[in-house]
Amino acid sequence: MGLRERWLRVFSGGNGNLSKEALIALFIHGCFQVGASMSALFLNLYLWRLTGDLWINGMFNIIVYGVTPFSFALGGWIAKKKDRMVTYRFGIGSIALFFLAVIALKEQVAAYYAWFGLFYGTALGLYWIGYIILQYDVTDADSRGRYMGVNMIVFNTAGLIGPALSGYIIGLFEGLKGYIVTFAAASVMFLTAALSSTKIRQRTSAHRAFYFKYALPIMKQDRAWLRALFAFLFLGLFQGIMLFLPNILLYQSVGREDWVGLLTVLFSAFTITMGFVVSRQKDRSRVRGELLLSSLCVCAGAWLLLFQVSAWTVVPFMIVFSFFNPLTINTLTTYYYRRMDFLPLKGHFRIEAIVLREFFLNAGRVLSILFLIVFVDNPASPTLPVVLAIASLLQFGMIALVERRKTAFRAVRNEEKASGL
Secondary structure: OOHHHHHHHHHOOOOOOOOHHHHHHHHHHHHHHHHHHHHHHHHHHHHHHHHOOHHHHHHHHHHHHHHHHHHHHHHHHHHHHOOHHHHHHHHHHHHHHHHHHHHHHHHHHHHHHHHHHHHHHHHHHHHHHHHHHHHHHOOOOOOHHHHHHHHHHHHHHHHHHHHHHHHHHHHHOOOOHHHHHHHHHHHHHHHHHHHHHHHOOOOOOOOOOOOHHHHHHHHHHOHHHHHHHHHHHHHHHHHHHHOOHHHHHHHHHHOOHHHHHHHHHHHHHHHHHHHHHHHOOOOOOOHHHHHHHHHHHHHHHHHHHHOOOOHHHHHHHHHHHHHHHHHHHHHHHHHHHHHHOOOOOOOOOHHHHHHHHHHHHHHHHHHHHHHHHHHOOOOOOOOHHHHHHHHHHHHHHHHHHOOOHHHHHHHHHHHHHHHOO
16 A cells, blocks of 8 residues: 555545645645744744843734735735746745845844734735635545644644754754754745645636625625634634744743743644544534534633643643644634635635635734733733633634534535535
8 A cells, every 4th residue: 555545544534535636735734834833933932032022022923914914815816817826835935035034134133023024924925825725726525624634633743843843953052043043944844845836736717807896795695604704803813812922921931942842742742633533523514512612621721821820821721722722723714615615706706705714814813912912011911811811702702603503504515405516
């Protein structure tokens, strides 16, 4: 049995539902994530070590996630006019260029953090719109949930390697030199991913119009899709804080970058476990139940910090978050993709739908980070756990915004039968 057949048997339940291009896309994204987990993981910590200012860290992330949706829109336009692989490769190359710029300027990054945030947000937007379109194209309604589960495993297996390696490299050098070496190694991985992407063929489309002007009419017509967009806004209200704060909390608790890297490996192991669980699920119609379970557990973990912010509470919280947050993201994303299949324009609105989702998600991220830095001036502030606890409660808003199982997936199945799918 060849490697591809073994891969399919392990991750597809022996059915071979993942195509060759789907496997290539997973490999490329794995290479990218090795580089990302080496560099992006420590980027916020690097900025924190340079400045010791939570406001600067927060504003950097607000700029990143504020500009990302507009970069998504630009990348979507390029994908429509050219091909999604053009956007994808340009995104990977831009991220590699970003970290080369960090290497070149070193400590001066703090002085130009706003420009670096603008550059990084643009690069991330181009990469992610390209990859999201790609993962939609290489899957179908039946294999998409499984692909998302396998993607989670690949994503976090790569995440096991990067943090441990980065923490070890940083520990070998005094001061901040180890960060620079780490960013250099990550740039090589990004370039490798860009070269590997040439194995996926480009697709030319006769429908090159960008249908963004139809967004409002479609929102009025499909209220369930509009509610799904607002569900991503609620997801971002907690996720924004969790994209940059955990590593700072961990560093404050344990005081060493290598320990931060090793603990991140532990957290990734829990995420991989959830990935295996999700990838083996055939019935993904229990959307509300899965969101309720994950929200309850993440909320309980966040409320641990109300007792004390220390390694004994931060680490358990991160374990719970690492295990259950992927279930939230996977469930909501799979649900959204399923709703996208039945939007007007017969699939030609999918890129626009992804761009719109990113606007809602990043609006939530920006609002949560802004709320954090307004009320919390440093990681030792007593208001920090209160902000986290409140943000975790907002996750329950997603549950009310998704369709019930009977009204959503039975209706979708009826539409599939009616259309001969």
